[in-house]
Each structure stands twice: as structure tokens, then as C-alpha cells.
Amino acid sequence: MKRPDSRFAQFDKRIPADVRALAVGRTLAIPVGAETVLITVTPRMAAIRLSLRTSDPSEVQARQGQVCAYLAATWAALRSHRPVTLSRRQANALAGDLYRGWANEDRGRTLAMTLTAGQWVQDRSTADEEREAFAGQVAKLEGADPESLEPLLGPLVDRLLLRRGFASITAETRADLLDAFAMALRDAFASRARNADGDYSPDPKAARFPDWEPPSPSPEAAPKTSLTGLVDGWWAERKAAGLKPSTHESYRQSMAAFVAFLKHDDASRVTVEDVIAFKDHRLRTINPRTGKPISPKTVKDSDISGLKAIFGWAVANRRMATNPAKDVTLKLGKPLKVRSQGFTDDEARAILKAALTYRRGEQEMAQTAAAKRWVPWLAAYTGARVGELAQLRKQDLRREGAHWVIRITPEAGTVKTNEARDVVLHPHLVEQGFPEFVLAAPPGHLFLRLGVLGDVAGPRQGVKNRLAEFARAIVPDPNVAPNHGWRHRFKTVGIEAGIGERVLDAIQGHAPRTTGGSYGEVTVKAVAAGIERLPWIDCLR
Structure with missing residues (x-):
């Protein structure tokens, strides 16, 4: 939904009646994109409301699914x-999550924080103050007993437990967790204090945390098979088989919506x-991006599939007896077809001009500006997918x-095909200086900046969104896709130029239509001959 005083989309979802009393007093650590939003549930709170912190329609949809999935698992x-x-080993594995979050700087020098009631508050800025602050946190945690640790670390324990799917633990386990968390934070703060002194050598204590292994179910209380757990199990197998992450994200969001609709997570x-x-x-x-009902194609291809x-x-x-969606x-x-799915010559020239x-915006990343300058031209002369x-x-x-x-x-x-292919640059791209642009660029990706964990998928989608917006502003016709129209x-154009069908397919990465089409190779020489047949695009006339 939208608020009149904000350009960002808002999330608003009712707390299920059967868990509302159990949720009161708990602080939820809700993931929103790459950030975490803390919300404490109060007795008067009937719904979880928060800003999704973006106005981009695709990102809004992704973050909505992310929040829904977190809440479904929490309920x-x-x-x-x-x-x-939990065993002591499992307690220390959970504490490892805390250590890794605070042991090292990941965005340059991070300002010091004071830990109070499970939350950090920034209160210092200089290197000396930062070193002293972290040393002070170590002293605060030294020799503390569980009773004094509870108000300080209890909220952290609760949030990490909920993230692992646990809402209630035994008193003995809680004492072990508080002790493990205190030790992990002492080590993390000591590491940060060394960083402030200019010592960035690897911390030998970082390797002491074991991998997380969930507790085995007790025979008398075997847990139910959760719908969200099924997605994780399915993906672990399909990921190994090479399935695309985009399919996983689509199916995960569909299952999260299904769980929200059912109001339970029991398969x-x-x-x-x-x-x-x-x-x-x-x-x-209603699709929040378009203001119209979700398309039947999306329901069929994403939700039902x-x-x-x-x-x-x-x-x-053997996780379920039958498949309730099978039939x-x-x-x-x-669908109605009122025009060609590709850009017309005039539309193509307008976008390419x-x-x-194009000149870089004041707060625009250099990679995004480069994408707007070069990707439309590359798409016009290669027919490759914009992603x-x-x-x-x-x-x-x-x-x-x-x-x-x-x-x-x-x-x-x-x-898409999981196969690499070589595409010869059209002479017009060479004349415009694309090779020189690439040779002068720093190592790595040309048009995106990798995510915090080195991932490509999210940043690539962001670039695709920016390019779609760029093209849509010039060609507003909703009957042609702003990115896919190039393919x-x-x-x-290739057919008009007399390029052979098999060469066109090889250039664009289309699978052969017959078994015979998979024999032999379309060489660089053959691709070059095809590319040279393409007419030059004069966008300035």
C-alpha cells in the first residue's frame, strides 16, 4: 500500500489471531532488502506495518515476499x-552468527556502538574512541552472570532463536545461550578493538564456532512438515541440478503467499x-505495481506450477502422501496481439539516440550510467537478453x-541455456568505442556492482529495472516489452538481412529446433559473417 507522506511502498499485514498473544513483547528482526527492521509487538498492535524502503515495483514485490516469508516462519x-x-554445540553455533556480524568491518571503518538492552546505539566517531568503546564492551561482558546478561543480551537471543524457528527454549538452554553470546561478543569486540589499532590479521578465534545443526526431533513429539521447509528441501536438490535462482525466488514467494492465505504452515x-x-x-x-489483478499467466506459471x-x-x-496441486x-x-513484439525502427532509433x-545523473552509480549508454546498443546489435x-x-x-x-x-x-556463447561485435559498436570503454574499465563487472555477499542476481535485476525504466520513458507503448523488445x-532485422536461422539462433542463444541442429558448431567466423550483414543504425537523422 502507499502512504500519502512517503514515496516508498508500505507493508501492512494482520497478525494472525492465534499467535497475537504469543507475539506481544517480542522484537521481530524483519529483513527488508539488505537491511533489518526491528519491530516490537505491543498489546494494541493488530498488524505488522513497515516501510519497504523502495518505490521500484519489482523490488517492492521481492521485498513483500521476503517479509511475508519471515513472518510466516515466525508465526x-x-x-x-x-x-x-539445544546442546552447547548448537548454542555456540548460534553465537557464531553474532560473532561474524560484529567481528570485522565490512564497509570501511564502522563507528563504535554501545550495547544496551540488545540494541546498539552509535555514540563515538574517532578511532581512539572506537577502540576504547569496544574495549569497554569487553569489560562489561567479562565475568557477567546469566541474571545480569539477560537484560543486555536477552533480546538478541530471542531474535536469533526466532530466525532459526524457535520461540521457546528451556531455562538450561537459555543460560547456555547467554553465556555463549557473551563470549562471542567479547571475542568480536576484541577483534574490532584490534582493527581500530590497525591490526587486521585473521582472528584465530573465528574458527571455533561449529556449523549449525538443528536439534533432532524427539520421537514423542515429531514436528510437522512445514510448507516453508519443503521449499528449502526442494531447492537444495534443484540447486545442485543447476536450476536458476530466479525460479527458486518465484516459487518461494508463491509458497509464502500460500502460507499467508492458509494461515498455517502445516503441509x-x-x-x-x-x-x-x-x-x-x-x-x-491486485498487483501493487500495476493496480490491476494479477495476470492468469502469473498465477499459472508461478503459483500453480x-x-x-x-x-x-x-x-x-516421502514428505507428503499426495500432491494436492497435481490436478x-x-x-x-x-492474448490479443495488436502490434509486433519488437521495437519499430523509429522506436529503436529513439532509444539508441x-x-x-546519455549523461550520468548527479547521484547515479557509474555502472548504471554505463549500462544506459551501452546496453541498448549491445542489445540492438547482438539480440542478447538484457540480463x-x-x-x-x-x-x-x-x-x-x-x-x-x-x-x-x-x-x-x-x-538461460547454461551455455556460454561468443558474439562478434558489430563494426558500429567498435566505431563508437565500446572496446576502448571495456579496456579502460577496472577489472570485474562493467555495468553492476556486486552485492554484499558477492551475489550478482540482485544487482543484475536492479540494472535491468533501470534499463526498462529508461526505455519505457521513451517508448511508453505497454504492448512492447522495454527490454525484451530488442530480441x-x-x-x-536478421531475417531481413538474410542471416541463416541457425546462425541467428546461435547469436541469440536460442536452443536448436531439431536434433540435427545440435550437430556441428557455429564458429566465430560464421557469426562475424552474419553480424556484418546487419545494417548500421543511424539514430541521429
Whole structure:
């Protein structure tokens, strides 16, 4: 939803009645993008309300799913009333999460913090004050007993337990956790104090934390099979088989929406009628990005397909007896086609002219500005997917004989076919100076900045969104996709230029249509001959 005093989208979701009393007094650490928002549930609070801290429609949808998934897991944890007993090894594994979060600087020199009631408050700025602050935190934690640690670390313990799916633990386990957390923070603060002195050598204590292993279920109280847990199990197997992370994200969001619709997370309670009702509910749901109902294609290809795949995996792995989504269908009508799916010549020239003359915005990242300058031209002359171009790296350009060649490879991020391919640059791109731009660029990705954990998917999607907005501002026609329109246009222009079908497919990364089409290779020489047939695009006339 939107608030009149903010351009950011707002999240607003009711707290389920059966967990509301259990949630009161707890502080939830809700993930919102790369940040964490702390919300304490009060007796008068009927819903969880927070800013999603973005106005980008695609990012809003992703963050909405992220928050929904967290809340679904939290409510499921609260519904499990039996106190959990953790071993000392498990307590130290949880403490390791805390240590890793505070042992090292990850964004240059971070200002010192004072720990009070489970929250840090920034109160110093100089290096000397920072060193003294962390040394003071170590002293505060030295020799403290569980009773004095509870007000200081108790909120941290609760938040990390909820993240692991536990709402209640035994008194003995809580004492072990408080002790383990205090020791982990002492080590972390000591490491930060060394950093302030200029010592960045590896901390030998960092290796003492074991990997997390969840407690084994007791025979008398075997836990239910959770729907969110099924997604994790399915993904662990499919990830190893090379499935795209985008599919996982889509299916994970669909399952989170399903759990929210059911108001429970128990796979054993799901019926065919539940899936059908969910399908009908999704068809009535308004898409916050468009203000219109979610498209039947999205419901079929994301929601129903996702549930079918995950439940099918659960049946095959003896996690469920039957697949309640197996026979649920949704027939789609043939969409109206009122124009070509590719850009017209005039539309292409208008976008390319804007790209050719683009100048970096005042607060815009250099990589984003470079993407707006070069990616539309690369898409026009290669027909590649915009995401494939957005993840290009400096090392993906090479000279081969008389030709400049870019390699589109899954090593740079992701490629739909999971196969690398070489595409020769059109002479017009060479004349404009693209090779010189690449050679002068620093090592790594040309058009994006890697995420905090080195991931490409999120930043690549951000670049794609910016490019879509850039093109949509010039070509507002909703009947042509602002990024994918280049691929359709390239095929049209290639056919007109007399480029062979197999060469066109090889350039664009389309799979061969027949078994025979997979024999032999389309060489750089063959690709160059095809690319040279493409007419130059004069966008300045």
C-alpha cells in the first residue's frame, strides 16, 4: 500500500489471531532488502506495518515476499509451544552468527556502538574512541552472570532463536545461550578493538564456532512438515541440478503467499480445495505495481506450477502422501496481439539516440550510467537478453583476429541455456568505442556492482529495472516489452538481412529446433559473417 507522506511502498499485514498473544513483547528482526527492521509487538498492535524502503515495483514485490516469508516462519515458530533444548554445540553455533556480524568491518571503518538492552546505539566517531568503546564492551561482558546478561543480551537471543524457528527454549538452554553470546561478543569486540589499532590479521578465534545443526526431533513429539521447509528441501536438490535462482525466488514467494492465505504452515493439512481456493484468491489479488489483478499467466506459471513442483518433490521424498496441486489447472486465453513484439525502427532509433547522448545523473552509480549508454546498443546489435549483457565483465571481451568478441557466459552470473556463447561485435559498436570503454574499465563487472555477499542476481535485476525504466520513458507503448523488445527486433532485422536461422539462433542463444541442429558448431567466423550483414543504425537523422 502507499502512504500519502512517503514515496516508498508500505507493508501492512494482520497478525494472525492465534499467535497475537504469543507475539506481544517480542522484537521481530524483519529483513527488508539488505537491511533489518526491528519491530516490537505491543498489546494494541493488530498488524505488522513497515516501510519497504523502495518505490521500484519489482523490488517492492521481492521485498513483500521476503517479509511475508519471515513472518510466516515466525508465526509457525510461535505456534510450537514445546520448549526446545539445544546442546552447547548448537548454542555456540548460534553465537557464531553474532560473532561474524560484529567481528570485522565490512564497509570501511564502522563507528563504535554501545550495547544496551540488545540494541546498539552509535555514540563515538574517532578511532581512539572506537577502540576504547569496544574495549569497554569487553569489560562489561567479562565475568557477567546469566541474571545480569539477560537484560543486555536477552533480546538478541530471542531474535536469533526466532530466525532459526524457535520461540521457546528451556531455562538450561537459555543460560547456555547467554553465556555463549557473551563470549562471542567479547571475542568480536576484541577483534574490532584490534582493527581500530590497525591490526587486521585473521582472528584465530573465528574458527571455533561449529556449523549449525538443528536439534533432532524427539520421537514423542515429531514436528510437522512445514510448507516453508519443503521449499528449502526442494531447492537444495534443484540447486545442485543447476536450476536458476530466479525460479527458486518465484516459487518461494508463491509458497509464502500460500502460507499467508492458509494461515498455517502445516503441509499435512493442505487439501486440493485449499489449492483451488488459493488459485481463485490470487486471481482476485491486485498487483501493487500495476493496480490491476494479477495476470492468469502469473498465477499459472508461478503459483500453480511452483506448488506442483514442490509438492511433487515432497511426495517423491516421502514428505507428503499426495500432491494436492497435481490436478489443479488454469486455462489461459490467447492474448490479443495488436502490434509486433519488437521495437519499430523509429522506436529503436529513439532509444539508441537517448543512450548515445546519455549523461550520468548527479547521484547515479557509474555502472548504471554505463549500462544506459551501452546496453541498448549491445542489445540492438547482438539480440542478447538484457540480463546477459548487464552482467558482462571486462574479461568477457577479447580480440580474435580481425574481430572483437564478447563471451556471454554463466560464469558471469546466469545464462538461460547454461551455455556460454561468443558474439562478434558489430563494426558500429567498435566505431563508437565500446572496446576502448571495456579496456579502460577496472577489472570485474562493467555495468553492476556486486552485492554484499558477492551475489550478482540482485544487482543484475536492479540494472535491468533501470534499463526498462529508461526505455519505457521513451517508448511508453505497454504492448512492447522495454527490454525484451530488442530480441524480437534483432530476429526480424536478421531475417531481413538474410542471416541463416541457425546462425541467428546461435547469436541469440536460442536452443536448436531439431536434433540435427545440435550437430556441428557455429564458429566465430560464421557469426562475424552474419553480424556484418546487419545494417548500421543511424539514430541521429
